[in-house]
Amino acid sequence: MSEFDQLYREVILDHYRNPRGHGELDRPDAEAEGQNPLCGDEVTIYVRLAPDGETIDEVKFSGRGCAISQAATSMLTELVTGRTATEVATLPKDELLEEIGIPLTPVRLKCALLGLGTLKVALHKAKGTPLPEEWAGMAGDLDLR
């Protein structure tokens, strides 16, 4: 497979054309907005927690972005549903990147991680825990200090 065919491989195109979890949630338990300063793309992530206050019941996202960011965020919603908020708040980015499974240049990496970073901001904000340094760039003008 050429580099090209890998990047836009069928599963990516499928998630891009039929994104899972696309939409909004009314009165979510956690919510955040993220921007990619390189291209001005925006995503908002909404999280509904189970009555235990820990298990992620539902994740939705809205906003605009390229195929890579849309597909990655769509995959993310499948990856985290049913897991605990604490686990996802510290989820290593490699887990999502393995799922995406395509070689990404530094610019496209930012596209791929926009959804995950925004989800982390939402979860840390909801739990009142500090955002790990690695994701500090995602906080934007949200005051998380």
Next chain:
Amino acid sequence: MAVTAKPKLDAHRLRADFPVFEQLFHGKPLSYLDSASSAQKPRQVLDTMHEFYATSYANVHRGVYGLAERSTERFEAARETVRALVNAPSSREVIFTRSATEALNLVAYAWGLDNLGPGDLVVVTELEHHSNFVPWQYVAKRTGAAFRHIPIDDAGELQLDALDGLAAEGRVKVVANNLVSNSLGTINPVEELAAWAHEQGAIMVVDAAQAAPHRALDVQALGCDFLALSSHKLCGPTGAGALWGRRDLLEQMSPFNLGGEMIRSVALDRTSWNELPYKFEAGTPAIGEAVGFGAAIDYVTGIGLEAIEEHEHMLVAHALERLAEIPGLRAFGPPPERRAGIVSFDIEGIHPHDVAQVLDWEGVAVRAGHHCTQPLMTRLGVAATTRASFYLYTVPEEIDRLVEGLHRVKKVLG
């Protein structure tokens, strides 16, 4: 006197001056359609910089020895070359900066902080590059001045009928505009704006980063007060730019950066400033880069700015015509008569990042993003666009490869 028609520029021949085109990308020749972002460098500039560093380099101005004198002469000769490019009255009015961005910040800080206050208006435009927008927004906020913009119409041209309303709002003190828009290619009516600015008692600040490489410029004919330039968009090295300013204004202004070189004398309790232009050139300047900037101007003016303008006009007309064959493609900006060699477009339902990525595999380099003009993107109702931009070495075949690439984009992602 007989009018001798200037020979048209031969871009296929000029390409041989640019070593970058000798390589393949993804096995394909490079179609470099991102010159508005930065221009490629010809051998003539690279060789001059190499020769300068190898034979004539030392720190400038204070050296007594021959090598330092030689270096200083080359640096000052580059300043004279910049002066001639913009037809400034004196090379004392030409300040070397790191970039066009630094030149504009210099004006915003050194003029703005001391001359703006509540009741004053700073007027920019909706299609300004962030570098002639954000410094003014910031300095307006710092001084309590109001920050306003001239809107554009749907074709991306300034709506000058908004000027009366702006004048009624307060004392207009600054009008800031790019002569050529880097996102749409719009050629703006800077002479008219300058005349209006002066009627209001305002200064006119022109960002010529995108204009100077592509068309002949004359600060006296434009009637502006400050003009910012960039080397790297004009086939020169990065790290060099210039500000031209009217002498009386530069004389009145306080310095921007402080330190070595910009002083006349320093005592424990006071410092006096050096004469122009050195008052605004604190620290060791980018000497070799200034020399390279001069060599780039010589290269470009040797080809002829009128010939370059005409060549790019032909390219932009060709591009607009060919792009029209792509279904769902919307090209932004004015008709070819009033635009420089820049085309920004949107393909319905396909993100510019994906467009640029697919094109990369065809060896076609375009820029996808907001091009440092987010207020303009908001006005156009998009987050980003795909932009193709041209220069003296651009050939129509590169635009044809762009169009073929876009057909592939539609096939993969449409």
